[in-house]
Amino acid sequence: MKKLLILIVLLTGFIQSSLAIEATPSVSPYKVIEVTGNKLFAKIANNQEALKKFPDLMRDIVEEELMPSVDYQYASFKILGKHLNKTTAEQRVKFITAMRAYLVRTYANALAQYHNQKVLFEPEVVLKDNVKSASVDVKIVDTGKPDINITFQMRKDSKSQEWKAYDMIVEGISLISTKQSEFNRKISDLGLDQVTVELASIAK
Numbered sequence: 001m002k003k004l005l006i007l008i009v010l011l012t013g014f015i016q017s018s019l020a021i022e023a024t025p026s027v028s029p030y031k032v033i034e035v036t037g038n039k040l041f042a043k044i045a046n047n048q049e050a051l052k053k054f055p056d057l058m059r060d061i062v063e064e065e066l067m068p069s070v071d072y073q074y075a076s077f078k079i080l081g082k083h084l085n086k087t088t089a090e091q092r093v094k095f096i097t098a099m100r101a102y103l104v105r106t107y108a109n110a111l112a113q114y115h116n117q118k119v120l121f122e123p124e125v126v127l128k129d130n131v132k133s134a135s136v137d138v139k140i141v142d143t144g145k146p147d148i149n150i151t152f153q154m155r156k157d158s159k160s161q162e163w164k165a166y167d168m169i170v171e172g173i174s175l176i177s178t179k180q181s182e183f184n185r186k187i188s189d190l191g192l193d194q195v196t197v198e199l200a201s202i203a204k
Contacts, residue, residue, distance in 0.1 A: 027165040029154045030124040031133050033036040037119060040065060044114055051112070052177070058108040066107055072100045079180045080168065083187050095196045102204035118144045132156045134163070 019093070043061065076092075076099045077084055081096050086093070118141040127134060131154045140148040153167040153176075167176040186195045 018084060027163075028124055028127060029136050029152075031124060032163060033136055033138065034121040037121070041114060041116075041119070044111060045116060055112070056108075056113055059104060062104050062107045067100070067104065070100075071105060071155070071157075071166050072096060072103055074164075075099070075103075075166050075176065078176050079183050080187075080192075081184055083184065087192060091192050091196070093125070095192065095199075098196050098200040100204060102199050105203050132135075132158070137195070178190050 041063070047057065047061075070199060073096050076096045079085065079099070080092075080095065084092075099159075120139040122137040133153070136152045136154060138150045138152065142148075142152065145165050148170065151169040152165050153169070154163050154165050167174055169175075183195060186198075190198075
């Protein structure tokens with residue numbers, strides 16, 4: 001399970017990075033993933049020596065390549081689930097800020113696991129202009145290990161018309177659903193304010 005969760009965050013970072021570089025209203029989610037996903041992993045591969053000396057460089061890569069197109073607000077609201085309507089504006093801002101920092105740290109740690117695995121992309125599908133969400137399949141091939149099939153859940157921003165990823169499913173496990181279950185229990189037991197403090201502490 002631990003290895004699977006590492007793979008989940010690794011690949012979530014992958015798709016969100018793709019969108020950060022290439023997303024434009026005229027580019028399909030399929031092409032965005034294929035073109036810019038390859039660019040991300042090439043950058044990591046080309047900086048292996050520097051990353052060995054300066055591990056924190058991965059956080060810089062995450063900040064530069066991933067976070068500009070991570071819809072961390074939407075993901076945060078999805079994770080809050082039933083608790084969202086009970087929060088104040090101030091609580092939401094603090095939780096979103098803590099979640100963003102947590103994602104930066106998590107993606108940086110996960111991307112450090114990348115060692116030239118092969119990525120196979122789903123062929124492009126023509127989408128109608130009014131389509132606001134899409135699922136994109138990707139297969140990860142690692143020599144000597146079983147293939148991993150992943151489905152990325154994406155949505156188109158109504159204003160910018162850019163595609164952004166908010167969730168992914170690996171072998172039936174949804175990242176959003178997993179985190180929603182984890183945080184909902186904690187929020188019910190401890191309250192949102194305490195959970196936010198703990199999340200911010202973990203993200204340091």
